[in-house]
Amino acid sequence: MGAGIAQLCVEAGVDTVGREVSMELAERAQERIAHFLTRKVEKGQIESFEIERLALTTSLDELADCDLVIEAIVEELGAKQALFAELERICRADAVLATNTSALSVTEIAAATSSPERVVGMHFFNPAPLMPLVEIVRAELTGDAAFDAAFSFGERLGKHPIRCHDTPGFVVNRVLIPLLNDCVRVLDEARVAVEDLDAGMKHGAGWPMGPCELLDLVGIDVHVHASEALYEKTREPRMAPPPRLVAMRNAGLLGRKSGRGFYAY
Ligand code: CAA
DSSP, rough: HHHHHHHHHHHHHEEEEOOOOOHHHHHHHHHHHHHHHHHHHHHTOOOOOOOOEEESSSOGGGTTTTTTEEEEEOOOOHHHHHHHHHHHHHHHHEEEEOOSSSSSSHHHTTSSSGGGGGEEEEOOOTTTTTOOEEEEOTTOOOOOOHHHHHHHHHTTTTOOOEEEEOTTTHHHHHHHHHHHHHHHHHHHHHTTOOOHHHHHHHHHHOOOSSSOOOOOOHHHHHHHHHHHHHHHHHOOOGSSSSSEEEEEEEETTOGGTBBSSSBBB
């Protein structure tokens, strides 16, 4: 997600600092970004791009001059809270601190700082460069300045921002996560093949890709983790990850990123 968001920034002509945990990962992300943007030039979708706008680093200190920071680290509350406390120390006092969390509470992340008014949710969808939506999430103490800045930045990236509040799953995941869980339950209940379920939802409900293809794209581990987080908050049975997905996650069948999920890649 981080690389996808950085790609959008470079495409929009914004000076961007990409912070990764190792230079090797940062360089690999930069290569992917250059590849996708080069394809867009070849296809006539954009005239040009300046990859020099993307500076790579492993150090958080390099974020000191940024107007806006978009965090996309692991979906663990403790890790995010520690990072936001660190960002508050490093970044300018007027910098907006955004989280791309999909299932954690923005309010709880903001509570790790002493300036929660500048913390906001900017939730992108996978794959970030292709999906038009970004949810701009107002936490309990988000100030108007940070909220409006995040909304405007979403527009500047060419996205379609929507406004919402910090409720479990925000808008889209509140609907999509139980829906995908239902799809997986139907696999066993209706004894339907993976390919047929995917064909059913594509050709009978107009989905751009089947639910199993989509789960492989998002990552089975990411989806299970988000389901568990939403189930913990809402206690709605449909939010709980189906055992079949938990077993896949435990077996390392994570989808595209591991080479195998519902499909082999
Ligand atoms: N950046 C730029 N271009 C990219 C790219 C990227 N990261 N990834 C792929 N592309 C390119 C492809 O290479 C392709 O270009 P080429 O012509 O050069 O090959 C081009 O984009 C189009 O690719 P596709 O042919 O695969 O595109 P498509 O028309 O089939 O659409 C899709 C792909 C947009 C993903 C579409 O299938 C879709 O909308 N699927 C549903 C996705 C979805 O529901 N996402 C939400 C997931 S839930 C979530 O994200 C929530 C969460 O919190 C986890």
